[in-house]
Amino acid sequence: MAEVTVYTTSTCPWCTRLKDFLRAEGISFHEVDVGKDPAAAKRMVELTGQRSVPVTTIGEQIIIGYDPDGIKELLG
Amino acid sequence: MTGELYDLIIIGAGPAGMTAAVYCLRKGLRTLILSKDIGGQANWTTLVENYMGFLEISGPELMQRFEEQLKKEKATVVIDEAVNLEAQAGVFAVTGKTTGAHRARAVIVASGKRPKKLGVKGEEEFKGKGVSYCSTCDAPLFREAVVAVAGGGNSGVQAVLDLLANEARQIYLISDEELTADQVLAEKIIDHPKVRLYQHSLVSEIHSEQMIAAVSVQSRKTGLVERLPVEGIFVEIGLEPNSDFLQALRKNDLGEVVIDCECRTSLPGVFAAGDVTNIPEKQIIVACGEGAKAAIKAWAYLTQK
Numbered sequence: 001m002a003e004v005t006v007y008t009t010s011t012c013p014w015c016t017r018l019k020d021f022l023r024a025e026g027i028s029f030h031e032v033d034v035g036k037d038p039a040a041a042k043r044m045v046e047l048t049g050q051r052s053v054p055v056t057t058i059g060e061q062i063i064i065g066y067d068p069d070g071i072k073e074l075l076g
Numbered sequence: 077m078t079g080e081l082y083d084l085i086i087i088g089a090g091p092a093g094m095t096a097a098v099y100c101l102r103k104g105l106r107t108l109i110l111s112k113d114i115g116g117q118a119n120w121t122t123l124v125e126n127y128m129g130f131l132e133i134s135g136p137e138l139m140q141r142f143e144e145q146l147k148k149e150k151a152t153v154v155i156d157e158a159v160n161l162e163a164q165a166g167v168f169a170v171t172g173k174t175t176g177a178h179r180a181r182a183v184i185v186a187s188g189k190r191p192k193k194l195g196v197k198g199e200e201e202f203k204g205k206g207v208s209y210c211s212t213c214d215a216p217l218f219r220e221a222v223v224a225v226a227g228g229g230n231s232g233v234q235a236v237l238d239l240l241a242n243e244a245r246q247i248y249l250i251s252d253e254e255l256t257a258d259q260v261l262a263e264k265i266i267d268h269p270k271v272r273l274y275q276h277s278l279v280s281e282i283h284s285e286q287m288i289a290a291v292s293v294q295s296r297k298t299g300l301v302e303r304l305p306v307e308g309i310f311v312e313i314g315l316e317p318n319s320d321f322l323q324a325l326r327k328n329d330l331g332e333v334v335i336d337c338e339c340r341t342s343l344p345g346v347f348a349a350g351d352v353t354n355i356p357e358k359q360i361i362v363a364c365g366e367g368a369k370a371a372i373k374a375w376a377y378l379t380q381k
Contacts, residue, residue: 012213013136035216052204
């Protein structure tokens with residue numbers, strides 16, 4: 001399965017819901033808290049063109065916002 | 077159209093909708109909840125300190141507790157956005173954007189509100205690329221940045237405070253009139269060295285290349301336009317009701333569904349509760365109370381029909 005990375009901030013309610021969804025679906029993921037890591041924030045902006053969280057990357061694919069259906073579709 | 081005829085469809089699963097659902101299910105009504113999400117606006121609230129029973133709890137956590145209660149009652153939930161409501165041959169048809177029509181003998185509308193948009197050039201195009209409607213979520217991404225905030229109410233000032241807490245370099249607060257935020261909040265930012273106030277002013281354009289580069293701010297008094305270089309703008313100019321699809325119901329000038337003291341709308345058999353209605357107190361605890369009321373009245377309507 002392609003690697004799943006979720007870019008979050010600790011105060012973002014939608015990030016919390018997204019992580020809960022991934023856990024409930026048994027999807028393992030790597031979390032990057034861009035609020036605590038300015039260098040990671042810069043990488044996220046360069047990689048995704050987004051300055052907003054949550055952002056999920058699945059391999060090369062990018063999903064913006066809280067989009068459980070989009071994640072399910074990409075993971076088949 | 078799906079085959080099953082429900083007793084009740086509840087549109088929305090925020091505090092009002094979920095409370096209504098628990099009441100209806102406990103009364104044995106066959107109930108469908110049709111909602112684009114679970115939790116609604118309460119999900120955007122960082123900290124709730126006035127919901128009885130919890131000294132403090134985050135909005136999302138409170139909504140997760142609500143959802144657990146909904147699951148305990150074995151609620152049928154369809155995640156989809158309602159796009160139409162109409163009476164058809166003595167029953168109501170509620171159409172979901174992707175799931176089509178669902179039918180019931182009564183309806184409770186609890187579709188809440190959404191953030192208002194500025195409606196200026198550049199806003200849609202750069203949503204998520206510097207235009208944000210959630211300072212709680214995105215303020216940490218603007219450390220050391222120059223940022224604009226549109227809106228002089230409590231939400232606007234709270235966005236400024238969120239940005240200050242995350243070490244933004246400079247913040248322009250743009251308010252179309254005098255600040256209307258509570259004094260206790262406004263005092264925290266008015267003389268802050270990092271905050272510059274533009275009162276009686278409007279954001280007239282968002283300028284951008286790949287990301288946001290500047291906003292234009294026009295004075296409502298002089299008409300003069302100033303271009304402010306910024307990396308982002310937080311839009312906090314209030315909320316508007318999710319009522320566009322409710323053509324069949326009477327609404328007020330704000331687009332809110334007009335209800336009476338029994339949560340009845342202008343269409344018999346359709347009830348409404350929470351922030352989508354003309355009830356002026358937009359509070360989680362009030363929405364819950366209204367949701368319970370709407371459920372009891374809908375149950376009475378169905379059993380006496």
